[in-house]
Amino acid sequence: MTQTIQRPDSGVATVRRPNRVRLLWLIAVLGLLAVLAVTSLVVGSRDVSFDDLLAGLRGSMDNLSQAAVVKRIPRTILAVIVGAALGLSGAVMQGVTRNPLADPSILGVNMGASLAVVTGIAWFGLSTATGYLWAAIAGAAVTAVFVYTIGSLGRGGATPLKLALAGAATSAALVSFITAVALPRGDISANIRSWQIGGVGGASFDSIQPMLPFFVVGCAISLMSARGLNSLALGDDLAASLGERVAVARAFAAVGAVLLCGAATAVAGPIGFVGLVVPHFCRLLVGVDQRWLLPFSALTGACLLVFADVIGRIIARPAELDVGILTALIGAPFFIAIVRRQKVRAL
Amino acid sequence: MTAGTVFVKPSSTLDLVVRGRAQRASRRRLVMGILAASIVVVFAVSLMVGQTLYSPADVMGVLLGRDVSGATFTIGRLRLPRAVLAVVAGLSFGLAGVTFQTMLRNALASPDIIGISAGASAAASFAIVTLSLSGAAVSIFAIVAGLGVALAIYALSYKGGAAGTRLILVGIGIAAMLESVTNYILSRAGQWELQEALRWLTGSLNGTTWPQVLTALIALVVFGPMLLSRAGLLGAMQLGDDTAGALGVRVERTRIIVIFSAVGLIAFATAAAGPIAFVAFLSGPIASRLIGPNGSVLLPASLVGALLVLVADFCGQYAFGTRFPVGVVTGVLGAPYLIYLIVRTNRAGGSL
Numbered sequence: 121m122t123q124t125i126q127r128p129d130s131g132v133a134t135v136r137r138p139n140r141v142r143l144l145w146l147i148a149v150l151g152l153l154a155v156l157a158v159t160s161l162v163v164g165s166r167d168v169s170f171d172d173l174l175a176g177l178r179g180s181m182d183n184l185s186q187a188a189v190v191k192r193i194p195r196t197i198l199a200v201i202v203g204a205a206l207g208l209s210g211a212v213m214q215g216v217t218r219n220p221l222a223d224p225s226i227l228g229v230n231m232g233a234s235l236a237v238v239t240g241i242a243w244f245g246l247s248t249a250t251g252y253l254w255a256a257i258a259g260a261a262v263t264a265v266f267v268y269t270i271g272s273l274g275r276g277g278a279t280p281l282k283l284a285l286a287g288a289a290t291s292a293a294l295v296s297f298i299t300a301v302a303l304p305r306g307d308i309s310a311n312i313r314s315w316q317i318g319g320v321g322g323a324s325f326d327s328i329q330p331m332l333p334f335f336v337v338g339c340a341i342s343l344m345s346a347r348g349l350n351s352l353a354l355g356d357d358l359a360a361s362l363g364e365r366v367a368v369a370r371a372f373a374a375v376g377a378v379l380l381c382g383a384a385t386a387v388a389g390p391i392g393f394v395g396l397v398v399p400h401f402c403r404l405l406v407g408v409d410q411r412w413l414l415p416f417s418a419l420t421g422a423c424l425l426v427f428a429d430v431i432g433r434i435i436a437r438p439a440e441l442d443v444g445i446l447t448a449l450i451g452a453p454f455f456i457a458i459v460r461r462q463k464v465r466a467l
Numbered sequence: 468m469t470a471g472t473v474f475v476k477p478s479s480t481l482d483l484v485v486r487g488r489a490q491r492a493s494r495r496r497l498v499m500g501i502l503a504a505s506i507v508v509v510f511a512v513s514l515m516v517g518q519t520l521y522s523p524a525d526v527m528g529v530l531l532g533r534d535v536s537g538a539t540f541t542i543g544r545l546r547l548p549r550a551v552l553a554v555v556a557g558l559s560f561g562l563a564g565v566t567f568q569t570m571l572r573n574a575l576a577s578p579d580i581i582g583i584s585a586g587a588s589a590a591a592s593f594a595i596v597t598l599s600l601s602g603a604a605v606s607i608f609a610i611v612a613g614l615g616v617a618l619a620i621y622a623l624s625y626k627g628g629a630a631g632t633r634l635i636l637v638g639i640g641i642a643a644m645l646e647s648v649t650n651y652i653l654s655r656a657g658q659w660e661l662q663e664a665l666r667w668l669t670g671s672l673n674g675t676t677w678p679q680v681l682t683a684l685i686a687l688v689v690f691g692p693m694l695l696s697r698a699g700l701l702g703a704m705q706l707g708d709d710t711a712g713a714l715g716v717r718v719e720r721t722r723i724i725v726i727f728s729a730v731g732l733i734a735f736a737t738a739a740a741g742p743i744a745f746v747a748f749l750s751g752p753i754a755s756r757l758i759g760p761n762g763s764v765l766l767p768a769s770l771v772g773a774l775l776v777l778v779a780d781f782c783g784q785y786a787f788g789t790r791f792p793v794g795v796v797t798g799v800l801g802a803p804y805l806i807y808l809i810v811r812t813n814r815a816g817g818s819l
Contacts, residue, residue: 225643288642289809392643445654455639
């Protein structure tokens with residue numbers, strides 16, 4: 121009964137990877153991230169020459185190109201941080217729920233954070249970045265607990281179908297609450313809309329800074345929970361018999377995931393599907409060992425978000441396409457592919 | 468059901484069965500009668516009450532085509548089309564929603580959650596914002612997109628037969644994608660178009676005109692009987708595809724006809740009134756709670772839908788300080804019930 125969920129990539133060949141292969145992939149992913157970060161600094165409505173890039177990185181703002189580079193530094197950093205947070209939080213959520221479809225946006229956790237922030241703006245005059253952060257994290261935590269609880273009621277525990285439906289239904293409910301809160305307040309609706317669409321475009325060092333402590337703590341908790349998640353993957357009974365305190369391990373990991381996802385949502389608005397796509401992709405590269413999977417998910421998540429940001433700047437020139445829209449367009453077909461690959465029985 | 472009466476004379480078993488049936492049928496008739504009566508009452512009230520109050524005689528006069536000063540415009544042009552559209556859209560949403568829930572055997576699998584409304588919404592916002600269309604053209608976009616999305620969901624979840632669970636999950640994925648498309652379109656919208664699109668997206672009966680009402684009504688007249696006549700087949704399909712096939716239901720064919728009709732209803736009603744949140748979703752479970760296990764739930768659900776939209780629109784207009792569009796009212800009222808329903812469905816493992 122506890123083994124109703126089968127990881128899509130748990131074929132014998134992919135479970136174990138030699139550490140040499142993993143190290144090679146690690147170097148490759150780090151290299152890719154560096155290339156993408158430089159691209160993100162160079163590409164935009166104004167392309168920048170190499171000399172101007174170097175000058176801009178040193179802080180010089182002598183001409184427009186160098187000023188553009190200086191302007192793009194914080195948004196690149198924010199894309200890296202938010203991508204890493206979302207990728208890592210998705211990987212942890214998939215581990216905690218042992219569910220291949222878990223993701224902050226599918227479980228409605230993003231929307232919970234949104235409702236908390238919107239309510240804060242509308243009713244409690246919330247306007248500081250730190251205020252947004254606490255509200256978003258509280259909203260994310262409440263929603264995560266709620267969705268997981270109602271999704272795991274009844275026969276078979278938290279099956280992917282029940283969790284996904286509970287998440288989708290809760291999101292739908294939260295969206296109508298958001299509309300009801302925001303609609304009568306014409307004066308702040310522009311404020312709320314710009315936050316909801318969010319993205320990484322308007323980043324500055326001032327907006328990144330309050331998020332950093334949450335990001336660091338969330339990362340630390342998530343990475344420390346890797347061993348516990350490895351035990352949980354064996355099933356609750358086996359994990360308990362191996363000496364793992366199942367409930368504690370699960371709660372500890374979930375705290376990390378919620379911190380990361382809430383902080384990312386508070387700064388960049390709801391961005392979907394990064395947490396879904398990235399861990400699946402990483403499992404192909406490094407196998408299912410969480411001690412490797414979690415850091416890889418963080419790095420790959422950062423790559424994906426920087427990539428989406430760059431693409432958004434290229435295809436909609438001179439305007440920009442919000443990253444959240446692009447990640448959903450990339451992620452939803454991926455979601456459908458996972459659903460199609462799963463055995464119906466497992467769903 | 469008859470287990471306790473095995474040792475009794477056969478004739479009395481028959482009596483029990485017959486009496487039970489009669490009781491259930493009479494309860495069904497009673498509930499449906501009450502629903503229909505409430506619809507008529509709320510309909511009448513929403514014609515009479517408003518900024519100015521009109522007497523029943525005035526309302527009757529306008530309905531019969533007499534010229535009543537003032538009332539002819541207020542009732543005939545403003546309140547009547549609005550109330551009629553509320554009823555028509557409610558009937559359509561209720562009927563189509565419960566059809567999906569019955570067919571997929573899951574109360575949460577209503578068109579608003581599995582992506583059909585999202586498809587219609589994305590197409591409509593594209594038509595309003597990017598192409599600057601209005602009126603009937605927007606409706607056509609919404610209808611075509613609704614059908615197309617339903618087709619895509621069906622095709623993507625088809626893999627040696629379309630399993631209900633896969634259909635739901637694929638629908639959730641498609642919905643997420645289409646919502647991001649809608650967001651993208653809205654983020655590029657000008658102020659005026661944004662207002663127009665947002666009004667449409669929340670689901671609103673403001674400024675209803677007769678042509679809108681007429682298209683939705685025609686769709687209801689065409690597709691409604693098609694669905695109602697297949698209520699029995701749907702009931703058989705609730706037993707599972709294999710059992711239904713063994714009972715002589717042509718499962719795939721029935722499913723395609725039913726999906727087509729239900730999507731048609733949803734798309735036309737959405738085109739006229741916007742995706743009024745949760746009506747398609749709530750009507751079925753409420754109706755099945757009201758009538759109990761007594762025959763098909765299609766018609767009662769449809770009546771519940773009409774009542775919901777009428778009441779919510781009336782409340783949205785006059786009950787609060789601000790005038791809320793009907794979609795916001797149904798959304799906020801529906802959310803707690805939705806959550807209760809998830810809890811209940813998951814715990815019991817039941818279908819409706």
